[in-house]
Amino acid sequence: MALINTIREKSGWAVGAIIIGLLLFMLGGDFLYGRSSIFGKNDTSVGEVAGEKVEYDDFNNTLEQAKQQFIQQQQRQPDDQAMGYLRDQAWNQTLYRIAFQKEFDKLGLKVSDEELTDMVQGTNVHPSIRQAFTDPKTGQFDVLKVKEYLRNLDKMDPQAQAAFANFEANLRPERLGTKYNNLLKMSTYVTSAEAKRYNEGQAAQASLRYLFVPYFSLSDSSVKVSNEQLQAYIDKNKGRYKVEDGRSIEYVTIPVTASVEDSTTVRKTVDELAARFATAPVDSAFVKLNSDNPTRPAFLSPADMPEKLRAQLPLQLGKVYGPYAENGTYSLYKVSSQKAGAQAAARASHILIKPEGTTPEADAAAKAKATEVLNKIKGGADFAAMARQYGTDGTTATGGDLGWFQQGRMVPEFEKAVFAAASPGLLPAPVKTSFGYHIIKITAPKTTQTYEVATVQKGIQPTDATRDAAYQKAQELKGAATDLASFRAAVAKDKSLQKMEAKGLGRGDQAVNNIQNARSIVRWAYGVNPEGSPTEVGDVSRVFDDVGDQYVIAVLTGERTKGTADVASVKPEVTALVRNELKAEQIISKLNAAKGSSLEQIAQAYGNGAQVKTADNVVLGQGMIPGLGSEPVAVGKAFGLKAGQKSKAFAGEQGVLIVEAVSTTPAPATADVKAAKQQLTAQRVARADGLIYEAIKQHANVKDNRTKFF
Structure with missing residues (x-):
C-alpha cells in the first residue's frame, strides 16, 4: 500500500471503517462497450483495446473485485442478471484503464504522491472520503477521524484492508481521468456570434400561413420502394445507420407448466x-x-x-x-x-x-x-x-x-x-x-x-412427468428441424407452438425479448456452443434447458457485423423514409402544376388532402409549428420570406408544405450575450464526458471477445 506508507511518513493518519461501504465507486458506470468477432479457439484473450490484448485472467481479476464490491454493498451473491452487469462494469474499467492510459501518456499527464495525499486530507479531499467522514448532524468534515483510522488500518480484518487498497489503487487513474477531461472541457468555447444567434433564435417570432399535404394522404400501396433505393438511402445517411455486431434468431418456447x-x-x-x-x-x-x-x-x-x-x-x-x-x-x-x-x-x-x-x-x-x-x-x-x-x-x-x-x-x-x-x-x-x-x-x-x-x-x-413431457416435445421438434426451412415447417405443423423472432441481439445481451437470463442462447448465436463448432445462419440450436421453466429451440436467421446496417436489418424504418421521399416528389409535382396565386387556390386545384392553416407565435429557435409539430425547415423558410411572400413546395417532416410569411417580429437588439454564452457552454460541458469516452473508445479499435467465455 504505497499511499498508506507515504501518508504515514507525512502525518501518520488513518481512515475509518465506515469508508469501506462508501468507497466502492471507481470507474464503473453505464458506458457502452465495443463488440467484435471472436478469436481463435486457443486464444485466452477476452478482447483487445488499442492494440493491447486483455487476457482472461486479468479480466477475471477485475471482475472478481467488482463481484466482491457487489457482495459488500448488497449483502448477497449476485444473480445471473447482476453478473451480466458486473461483467460490463469490469469490461468498461478495463477499456478505460488501457485506452485512456495511452492518452495520458501521450500528454505526459502525471499524478504525484503529494496530489494523492491532498485527495485524502488536503484542501481537495475526495468526495467519497468527505462523505464518509462528515458528521450527519453538523455537516462538518472531520479530518481527525481520517487520521485516526489509518493508524489502525493494519489491525483491521483483511477485507477492510483490501477495500481501502482497492480505493487507493484507483485514486491515481481517477485523478488522471479528471485532469484529462478537464483539459478538454476547458477548451469548450462559445463565440459571441453563436450566443447572439442563439438569443435571436429564442426571441424572434413569426406568424405564417401554410399549405400542408400529409404523406399519409397517399396510400402506401401506391408507392413502390426497391431494395436499390433503400441501399442508396442508407449509403447517403451512413452516419445514422452505424451498428454494432448483431444476431437475429427465430425461436420457440415450450413452457413447463x-x-x-x-x-x-x-x-x-x-x-x-x-x-x-x-x-x-x-x-x-x-x-x-x-x-x-x-x-x-x-x-x-x-x-x-x-x-x-x-x-x-x-x-x-x-x-x-x-x-x-x-x-x-x-x-x-x-x-x-x-x-x-x-x-x-x-x-x-x-x-x-x-x-x-x-x-x-x-x-x-x-x-x-x-x-x-x-x-x-x-x-x-x-x-x-x-x-x-x-x-x-x-x-x-x-x-x-x-x-x-x-x-x-x-x-x-x-x-x-x-x-x-x-x-x-x-x-x-x-x-x-x-x-x-x-x-x-x-x-x-x-x-x-x-x-x-x-x-x-x-x-x-409441474411434476417430473409434466417436465419430461415438455422436454420430449422439445426434443421431437429438435429432431424434425435440421435447418431454417424444416424448423419453420415443424413449427407450422404443430398448432400449439408459436414462432417468435429476436433481431439484433448484441454480444453482451442477457435477455432474448422477454426471456430473462438467456445468456446461453446469445452465446450460441455468436458461435459459442458446447459442440465447439461455429454457428452459421440456418443452424438449429440444441434444446436450451437453462432459461427458466421452459425449453427453447432457436435457429440463427441473420448476422450483422459492426459497421453500416444492411437493408434487411433496417428495412421497415428505411422503407417508410424512402416512401415518404417518393410521395413528396409526387405531391410537389402535382402542387407545382396546380394553378392559383393564393394558398387556397392552389389547395383547391390540388384536391383532396391539401389544407391551409395559420400559425401564430412561431419561434425561430424551436423549429415547431403549433398544431403541426416539428417542422424546422418550414420555420426556417418562413423567417427568410418577406410578408406576403410564398415559398416553393418542399418536403417537410410529416408532409409537403408551402409556407407564406404573414409577419415577423425580430428579436430585440441586445449587446449582453454573457448569459447565453454561459448557458451554451454549460450544455456542451455537460455532454463532454460521454463524448470524450466515445471518441477514445472509437479510436481504440475495441474488440470484445467475452462471448467466448461468458
Whole structure:
C-alpha cells in the first residue's frame, strides 16, 4: 500500500471503517462497450483495446473485485442478471484503464504522491472520503477521524484492508481521468456570434400561413420502394445507420407448466393439510412446517384481507377457509383470534361527476347532474349501470366499486361521509370534494374488527412427468428441424407452438425479448456452443434447458457485423423514409402544376388532402409549428420570406408544405450575450464526458471477445 506508507511518513493518519461501504465507486458506470468477432479457439484473450490484448485472467481479476464490491454493498451473491452487469462494469474499467492510459501518456499527464495525499486530507479531499467522514448532524468534515483510522488500518480484518487498497489503487487513474477531461472541457468555447444567434433564435417570432399535404394522404400501396433505393438511402445517411455486431434468431418456447393432473395432486395434499390445520395446536409452527411461503400470523382488517377470504366475512374463530386457487397457488387461511383494530375500515361504491371547468356555473352544473343521477338510482336504476354510464374516474369499469379501504386513504370530505354511515345503503345527497360531486353507496359500514389469520400456501408446480413431457416435445421438434426451412415447417405443423423472432441481439445481451437470463442462447448465436463448432445462419440450436421453466429451440436467421446496417436489418424504418421521399416528389409535382396565386387556390386545384392553416407565435429557435409539430425547415423558410411572400413546395417532416410569411417580429437588439454564452457552454460541458469516452473508445479499435467465455 504505497499511499498508506507515504501518508504515514507525512502525518501518520488513518481512515475509518465506515469508508469501506462508501468507497466502492471507481470507474464503473453505464458506458457502452465495443463488440467484435471472436478469436481463435486457443486464444485466452477476452478482447483487445488499442492494440493491447486483455487476457482472461486479468479480466477475471477485475471482475472478481467488482463481484466482491457487489457482495459488500448488497449483502448477497449476485444473480445471473447482476453478473451480466458486473461483467460490463469490469469490461468498461478495463477499456478505460488501457485506452485512456495511452492518452495520458501521450500528454505526459502525471499524478504525484503529494496530489494523492491532498485527495485524502488536503484542501481537495475526495468526495467519497468527505462523505464518509462528515458528521450527519453538523455537516462538518472531520479530518481527525481520517487520521485516526489509518493508524489502525493494519489491525483491521483483511477485507477492510483490501477495500481501502482497492480505493487507493484507483485514486491515481481517477485523478488522471479528471485532469484529462478537464483539459478538454476547458477548451469548450462559445463565440459571441453563436450566443447572439442563439438569443435571436429564442426571441424572434413569426406568424405564417401554410399549405400542408400529409404523406399519409397517399396510400402506401401506391408507392413502390426497391431494395436499390433503400441501399442508396442508407449509403447517403451512413452516419445514422452505424451498428454494432448483431444476431437475429427465430425461436420457440415450450413452457413447463403444471397440468390439470398436477393441480389435482397438489389439491389433494392441500385438502389433507386443511384437515390437520384445523386441529393444529400452534398455528405459527404449522405454517412454518407446511407452507411454501411461511409468514407469521397477523391481524388483518377487511381492507387488508385477500378478496376470497374477505368474501366470507364475518369470519369464525378456529375455522379454516379454503383452499382457494389463485396465481398458481393454493391458499388456506385459519382464524385464531379477533380484536378491535386501531383504524376503521369500510367498503363503498361511488359515481364521480366532475365539473367541466372551474367557474361557479360549471360547479352548479355538476351538482345538478349528480342530483339527477342520484334520483334515478333512488327511483330504481342500477347503481353499477349508472356508474358505468356517468362515472368520470377509473372505477367505471367496476361499477363504481372502491373495495375496502381504511381511514386516511380518501379525501377528508368523502371519508367523513362514508365513515359516518351506520348501515349499508345509498347516501341521501351527493358529497362534494376537490374532485367533484360523489354519489355514494355504502356496501359495508365501518368496522374496526380485525382477525388474526395464519396462512398456508402451496404452489401448483409441474411434476417430473409434466417436465419430461415438455422436454420430449422439445426434443421431437429438435429432431424434425435440421435447418431454417424444416424448423419453420415443424413449427407450422404443430398448432400449439408459436414462432417468435429476436433481431439484433448484441454480444453482451442477457435477455432474448422477454426471456430473462438467456445468456446461453446469445452465446450460441455468436458461435459459442458446447459442440465447439461455429454457428452459421440456418443452424438449429440444441434444446436450451437453462432459461427458466421452459425449453427453447432457436435457429440463427441473420448476422450483422459492426459497421453500416444492411437493408434487411433496417428495412421497415428505411422503407417508410424512402416512401415518404417518393410521395413528396409526387405531391410537389402535382402542387407545382396546380394553378392559383393564393394558398387556397392552389389547395383547391390540388384536391383532396391539401389544407391551409395559420400559425401564430412561431419561434425561430424551436423549429415547431403549433398544431403541426416539428417542422424546422418550414420555420426556417418562413423567417427568410418577406410578408406576403410564398415559398416553393418542399418536403417537410410529416408532409409537403408551402409556407407564406404573414409577419415577423425580430428579436430585440441586445449587446449582453454573457448569459447565453454561459448557458451554451454549460450544455456542451455537460455532454463532454460521454463524448470524450466515445471518441477514445472509437479510436481504440475495441474488440470484445467475452462471448467466448461468458
